[in-house]
Amino acid sequence: MARLMIEVDGLRVRFGKVDAVRSVSLSVEKGSSFGLVGESGSGKSTVLRVLAGLNPNWSGHLHIAGEEQKPQRAKDFFRRVQMVFQDPYGSLHPHQTIDRTLSEPLVVHGFDGIDTRVRKALEEVSLPAAARFRYPHQLSGGQRQRVAIARALISEPEVLLLDEPTSALDVSVQAEVLNLLSDLRSARSLTYVMVGHNLAVVTHLCSRIAVMQSGEIVETVSAEDLRVGNLTHPHTTDLHTFGVELEELMQTGNSPTGRPGQIASRKN
Amino acid sequence: MSTYPVTADSPAPLRSWLLTDSPDSRRQAAWGGAYRRWLQFRRNRLAMTGFVTVVLLILAALAAPLLATHAPGAQDLARRLEPPSTAHWLGTDELGRDLYSRLLYGGRVTLGMVVSVVLLVAPIGLAVGTVAGYAGGLADRILMRITDVFLAFPRLVLALAFVAALRPGVTSAVIAIALTAWPPFALLARAETLAIRKTDYIAAARLTGASPARIVLRHIAPLCLSSLIVRVALDMSGIIMTAAGLGFLGMGAQSPMPEWGTMIATTRGYILDQWWVPTIPGIAILVASLAFNLLGDGLRDVLDPKQE
Numbered sequence: 001m002a003r004l005m006i007e008v009d010g011l012r013v014r015f016g017k018v019d020a021v022r023s024v025s026l027s028v029e030k031g032s033s034f035g036l037v038g039e040s041g042s043g044k045s046t047v048l049r050v051l052a053g054l055n056p057n058w059s060g061h062l063h064i065a066g067e068e069q070k071p072q073r074a075k076d077f078f079r080r081v082q083m084v085f086q087d088p089y090g091s092l093h094p095h096q097t098i099d100r101t102l103s104e105p106l107v108v109h110g111f112d113g114i115d116t117r118v119r120k121a122l123e124e125v126s127l128p129a130a131a132r133f134r135y136p137h138q139l140s141g142g143q144r145q146r147v148a149i150a151r152a153l154i155s156e157p158e159v160l161l162l163d164e165p166t167s168a169l170d171v172s173v174q175a176e177v178l179n180l181l182s183d184l185r186s187a188r189s190l191t192y193v194m195v196g197h198n199l200a201v202v203t204h205l206c207s208r209i210a211v212m213q214s215g216e217i218v219e220t221v222s223a224e225d226l227r228v229g230n231l232t233h234p235h236t237t238d239l240h241t242f243g244v245e246l247e248e249l250m251q252t253g254n255s256p257t258g259r260p261g262q263i264a265s266r267k268n
Numbered sequence: 269m270s271t272y273p274v275t276a277d278s279p280a281p282l283r284s285w286l287l288t289d290s291p292d293s294r295r296q297a298a299w300g301g302a303y304r305r306w307l308q309f310r311r312n313r314l315a316m317t318g319f320v321t322v323v324l325l326i327l328a329a330l331a332a333p334l335l336a337t338h339a340p341g342a343q344d345l346a347r348r349l350e351p352p353s354t355a356h357w358l359g360t361d362e363l364g365r366d367l368y369s370r371l372l373y374g375g376r377v378t379l380g381m382v383v384s385v386v387l388l389v390a391p392i393g394l395a396v397g398t399v400a401g402y403a404g405g406l407a408d409r410i411l412m413r414i415t416d417v418f419l420a421f422p423r424l425v426l427a428l429a430f431v432a433a434l435r436p437g438v439t440s441a442v443i444a445i446a447l448t449a450w451p452p453f454a455l456l457a458r459a460e461t462l463a464i465r466k467t468d469y470i471a472a473a474r475l476t477g478a479s480p481a482r483i484v485l486r487h488i489a490p491l492c493l494s495s496l497i498v499r500v501a502l503d504m505s506g507i508i509m510t511a512a513g514l515g516f517l518g519m520g521a522q523s524p525m526p527e528w529g530t531m532i533a534t535t536r537g538y539i540l541d542q543w544w545v546p547t548i549p550g551i552a553i554l555v556a557s558l559a560f561n562l563l564g565d566g567l568r569d570v571l572d573p574k575q576e
Contacts, residue, residue: 053475075477078476078477082475083472083475085468087468090468090469093469093472093473093487094469095490095572099294099297104476104486105476105477108482130290132297151472
């Protein structure tokens with residue numbers, strides 16, 4: 001039990017009359033990284049927001065770090081569990097300098113040596129010291145996402161929740177941010193839960209991946225199985241072939257099998 | 269940095285210390301930010317005009333005893349309603365009192381009333397609006413229904429009722445105007461808050477474990493401030509007029525005390541024959557309102573860091 005960082009049992013989330021998430025159960029070991037993949041609207045981000053404590057309307061059982069979590073979280077929970085949002089253009093306060101943004105969690109949790117911690121955090125995500133007193137709009141998308149990662153890590157959490165952290169970024173910057181995330185994980189032995197719709201990105205970072213479809217987990221596979229295509233559920237296979245074909249499409253401009261015909265025809 | 273013109277009066281080391289790209293400390297960054305904002309504000313001619321006018325008006329009001337040529341209450345019935353002359357720079361009113369001196373002393377009362385109303389109203393409106401918007405649910409409903417009650421009455425009627433219940437005078441007028449002026453600010457702040465509360469950066473602020481009070485105060489209120497300032501600046505002329513209306517009905521500043529609105533109200537019968545008597549305080553009100561509006565517009569631009 002102590003080896004499990006996150007345990008979700010029978011999680012159910014309703015938005016009005018719609019079941020966004022129905023009976024999701026998953027467990028994440030300490031120090032490992034877990035991916036949640038699915039189409040838009042499959043409920044993957046909703047699960048993540050429940051884990052983060054941003055969505056109080058859920059039922060089921062949730063244990064994080066061995067403690068049962070209620071919809072209302074204790075203050076210390078927010079020190080130990082942090083989140084990186086999808087859109088770095090929307091997740092940083094537009095009227096606060098990077099320095100303010102980074103010191104905010106430290107002030108709230110009563111850390112000392114705020115000045116050196118902020119300096120170190122910027123260094124860790126390889127941002128120049130000159131960025132410290134800038135405003136978010138003066139930074140590029142990749143730099144902003146680094147700030148968001150630095151903010152999430154500055155309170156020294158054990159769990160990092162990643163909501164498609166690279167999907168709003170340029171392809172060339174995506175790899176940088178992903179490498180940064182995987183370096184940080186091994187350096188700090190963090191537990192990751194990552195949500196994404198791009199299988200290539202999720203397999204790059206996660207060792208175990210759950211595939212979601214209309215509010216349910218349909219299959220949980222290892223990154224290895226996914227890479228070689230050792231899959232059982234048809235939806236997973238669909239996502240997989242779609243991802244492969246999309247990649248080839250981007251390289252050649254042609255769909256090799258022509259199976260996701262919509263995409264091929266849209267190109268023509 | 270080349271966008272800022274180098275002027276001879278600011279020494280280079282201080283300038284470069286203020287405008288450096290990589291400040292060493294928070295203090296330097298804060299001073300640098302303030303200096304940049306000032307430079308930006310200075311480039312806006314209209315805002316500067318408003319700022320200088322407001323400063324001059326306030327200084328003139330504060331220095332009224334030094335600048336005035338006559339006592340504001342000294343009557344000279346033999347020389348009533350005189351046009352401007354060397355003895356009375358702006359003429360005299362219906363009781364032979366010097367208009368220039370009364371205008372200076374009146375500035376103290378009028379500007380003092382406006383400033384105190386704004387100081388009372390803006391924080392109340394901001395607090396009610398942001399709390400209602402962020403808390404939602406029952407708190408939102410209760411606060412908004414209270415706001416609706418205050419909005420339902422015509423401003424002057426409600427102010428009149430309050431002053432009548434209290435004691436006529438400047439203090440009562442300020443309280444009455446403040447009570448009637450805050451609802452629009454609350455609505456504005458609530459609308460802004462509703463748009464802001466759903467954003468990712470507020471979700472991120474909640475994830476730091478900050479209390480709702482801290483989120484409202486440190487993350488939401490600063491974002492509502494810029495539109496609130498514009499609204500306050502636009503409302504200032506309205507506040508002056510309400511004060512004048514109360515004065516005219518005998519519920520505001522009391523008779524011997526010079527107040528711009530009251531000065532117009534008591535001399536409005538002379539508008540055709542001795543037009544300058546009510547016109548001069550009217551011009552003062554116009555200038556003050558315009559200056560506050562221009563200043564508010566300029567401040568809004570400066571308060572948004574994206575405008576740099």
